[in-house]
Amino acid sequence: MSVLIPFLALLLAGMAAAYFRISLKSWAIVSAVALAIGVAAGGSGWVTAVAAVLFALVAAPLLHVPTRRSKLTAPLLKIYTKMLPQLSDTERTALEAGTVGFEGELFSGMPNWKSLLSQPKPELSAEERAFLDGPVEEVCKMTNDWDITHVRADLPPEIWDFIKKNKFFGMIIPKQYGGLGFSALAHHKVIEKLASVSSTLSSTVGVPNSLGPAELILHYGTDEQKNHYLPRLADGREVPCFALTGPSAGSDATSLPDFGIVCEGEWNGAKVVGVKLTFDKRYITLAPVATVIGLAFRLYDPDKLLGEQDDRGITLALLPRGTEGLEVGRRHFPLNCAFQNGPVRGEEVFLPLSQLIGGEDYIGQGWRMLVECLSVGRAITLPSTASGGSRLAAVVTGAYSRIRKQFGLSIGRFEGVEEALARIAGNAYAVSALSEMTASAVDRGEKPAVPSAIAKYHCTEMGREVVRDAMDIHGGKGVILGPKNYLGRGYQAAPISITVEGANIMTRSLMIFGQGAIRCHPWVLKEMQAATHEDPDYRLKEFDRTLFGHIGFAVSNAVRSFVFGLTAARFGAAPGDAYTRRYYRKLNRYSANLALVADTSMLLLGGKLKFKERLSARLGDVLSQLYIASAMLKRYEDMDRPAAERPLLAYAFHDACYKIELALSTALRNFPIRPAGWLLWVLVFPWGRRAQAPSDRLGHRAASLLMSPSDTRDRLGQGVFLTPGENNPAGRINAALAKVIAAEPVERKFLKHVKAGELSALDYDGQLHEAQLKGMLSAEEVAMLREMQVLVHDAISVDDFDPSELVAASLHKKESGRKAA
Structure with a gap:
């Protein structure tokens, strides 16, 4: 055992230095101290000497800058220049356009959460x-x-x-x-x-x-x-x-x-x-x-x-x-x-x-x-449209699920409907947070090229999922078009947002990671610029700085990924309260994973990476979900950490983590260079995949929030048009929810009498009248149930038309003229 102690001491010192990202000089000092501690702990003297010599052979050329530049950096610069992919003018323009915000921190493997949480809360004048x-x-x-x-x-x-x-x-x-x-x-x-x-x-x-x-x-x-x-x-x-x-x-x-x-x-x-x-x-x-x-x-x-x-x-x-x-x-x-x-x-x-x-x-x-x-447009118009539709669908579908009954039970109580409701709640929460965060970035003077692509793609995709689930829950109510239908046109319009301003397939496959890998990476763009600089002295000096910064960055992310994987990211400094601190630690892990896999992909695939669209899309999914999860945590902090909102945050956050691990595992299972994929798997998933989709229990809590009035539900629906009116059936249903819930105890009492056979009338009005005469219900309770009947009927009714009303106006005019003639 004494033979291994010096080498274990060097290994642990190196891992600690990489984990905390200390300088080369500090690494050398820490390693020397570790060797000394190893000797004191019983390490063999001659083995320690051998280890010290081997360490010196590695450290000396790295620490002596002139030697490092001439013997290591200069040859690597020649190789790098040959490997460097040729960028067209349009690609270069796209890469240089816009600014980098917090998404750059997510690519760092060690996000500075203070830079996010210190951003002012978005507020209207x-x-x-x-x-x-x-x-x-x-x-x-x-x-x-x-x-x-x-x-x-x-x-x-x-x-x-x-x-x-x-x-x-x-x-x-x-x-x-x-x-x-x-x-x-x-x-x-x-x-x-x-x-x-x-x-x-x-x-x-x-x-x-x-x-x-x-x-x-x-x-x-x-x-x-x-x-x-x-x-x-x-x-x-x-x-x-x-x-x-x-x-x-x-x-x-x-x-x-x-x-x-x-x-x-x-x-x-x-x-x-x-x-x-x-x-x-x-x-x-x-x-x-x-x-x-x-x-x-x-x-x-x-x-x-x-x-x-x-x-x-x-x-x-x-x-x-x-x-x-x-x-x-x-x-x-x-x-x-x-x-x-x-x-x-x-x-x-x-x-x-x-x-x-x-x-x-x-x-x-x-x-x-x-x-x-266009990056500014993508950051606002399409995400905001998806957010408005999603938030409306969430609160109104929740109300409808409570009001609409089958087999004497609100349909929202059925687990199949509840599952869809939970997805609606989680997606609406995520969309609202993401769309607000990208708009806020524009207000801070940013031109968010990468976040706008993330927001455009994921808001419109989640919006499509929300309206699809809402249509499934509404059934015929959503299918039959007419003035009482508040979902059908949104369902028809969903593919339009998916298609415009860059089709979503292209946005996911090419834009998000394609721009993010270079724009957001702390070293890649700097390396490219250094390697192509006209001044040879500056070129070598700057390339040396960026290259070894990049190498240290890559080693750090490998170590951090492995340590986080072994410990399930349960330890380490993180912001937040006792509830959310674990969430920040998870994102620290996934940030290191993304940086590691992205670096390896760019190193091994070079210019071929832009043609590996599946790999690019999956790594883009990781970056996107990291950004979405960050937006949700920022929203939670801005709202003063409301405890009642935790089921929505937890559902959407666990869903994001599940998608991150799914994207990473799929990328590694299909990595073009198989041995590299196997090694990355060990570093990223030392115990295998652990993230699970949101549990049924969590889904129940999230769905329940949509079906009962609360401050949390109000916040989710804040800013959408819910004023009841003749032209707003969705607003009428939402307004009916509180009255229907208030009448439910009376309704249960009334139905108990009906099921017991204590009422001889067969129609609803007759039964209510009889129940009042027999003293089973008070006049106020009967009035409450009659009002509830009107509200329920309004909520579940659909439109019908005279056939002539559905004929195209031009055809109707022609046929009317023909008949008149």
Whole structure:
């Protein structure tokens, strides 16, 4: 045993140094002390000497910087340069666009939780809250989604006028240009509430504020463009759209077939230098009603009117609706949803250079402009839409599950329904936390490229799961369309959010980890930049620093993964209270796992990794679930750690952990280099997978919260439109819940008499009347049950129509004319 003590001492010292990430010099000191302790503990003297010599042979060249650079770093730099994948200009632009926030900590293997928890709690200003309680509430009351989607296939004129008059299109436009100047959080809250009543309304308001020309003009426009367009966009005199997607290139701006040729032409009676545009775009939201159209195209200058370069790159322009040659096509009809959407085309449409967004200074920078602005749009509009729909579905489905009875029992008491309710509760909780966290990142001045991709993908996917489960619980109530149906249109619209702004398959397979692996990694991008620097002295010096920083980082994550795996992450410093501290420790473990597997993948696969889309998608899932879990913990802290909310947090958190381990295990089982996969498995899962899906007991507690009034349930439904009214059946059901629950004891007493055969009447009204006459129920109790009967009937009833009402208006008009003739 004395022979092993010196080597065990070195091993433990090295593991401790790696775990705590101390410097090389500190590692050498700790190792020397460990050897001395080993001798004192009975280690063999000559073996200790051998161990010390071996340690010195390793440590000396690492600690002596000139030797390390010449003998180790320089040869490795040559190898690295040959291995370095060649990035296209578009890939480089995508990687350099945006900023890195807390997602970078999750890639570190040792997250600094203070950086998350010190972020201020997201709060609305008094003006923003007044807007939500005033104009937003009012327009929700005006909205009849059945009239919009089935009768008009559009918003009614009074709603168009209202949202323009109240500057719904100008939320992000500063007050100096006549806009509302709202925060991203307020933008998120407005879209969330509108989406809970009508996806057509939320899409119509959302696009001008995050996916239209206003944001591009605000960030990149010339002073003239800002002063002309922003006031007109803010008050609705101009309705914008942005045309990117084409039939052959989709939303891939780098492959645009649409082009513009620099030439001279006539504009407003004067001869100017401009561009002749030829383009064919489709799926453009608001195009049929837009008065100004943003356009992405590739600009060419064959006559060298602007300089010596022919291909000037992707450029953006503004086309007024009346521009000669511009053709706005007929409407698309996306899955029975009524938001305005259609194609735009043009052949040799002339524009002056002054109509290019940003003018001549921004020629060729369109791809960067799009990447940065689309990341902000993805961070707000689509996640907020999913959050609004999910939160509404959660509280209303919970109410419906309590009100609707089968076999004399609320359907929410059946375990199959309860299981679906628990999923709804967990997903709605996660979506609301994630969408708010990404909006808050925008308010802090970030351009969250990676978080926006995470939010877009996972909010829309979880939103789809929520509405699917809600439809299953509602059964026929959700299937039969009509004014009383508050789920059907959301169910139909779910694939739209999945598809737009980068299809979810592409977002998961390519974007989340593809950008995150380089943008969020603490060393990879720095290594790449160091290895390609022009100054050879700086190149060697900086590459040496980043390379050995990266090596230490990788060793640390291997050790931390193994230690966390052996101890089930039960120990170690972590924030939070006694309840959540274990959650932070779990995330510390998974962060180290992600960093280790990502590093190994990039090292062994190099440039081939971007073609391993399954591996990239699974590692992206790990990063995503880490980010989602962090968002939920931040929400819990911001709400002052409400104990009653713990079942929702626990359900959603355990679900995230289960998905993380599933993604990691699937990635390692299918790792392209099998021996590396086996070794990683030992480091990541030394005892095998341990995370389980949320238990049935936890699911019962989460589902129960949706079926009874409480502060927790109110918080989950906060910010969605639940005001009861003729056009809001969901609000009526939610309002009925408390009254139905209050009547339940009386109902049980009444049914006991019915089952005992003490009442001779066969119909419900007759039985109530008889029970009152016999003194079984008081007059107040009978009134309570009659009111409950009305509320239940309203909750479970569905619509029916005369056949002529379902005939398309154009066909109905033709047939009516034929009969009249």
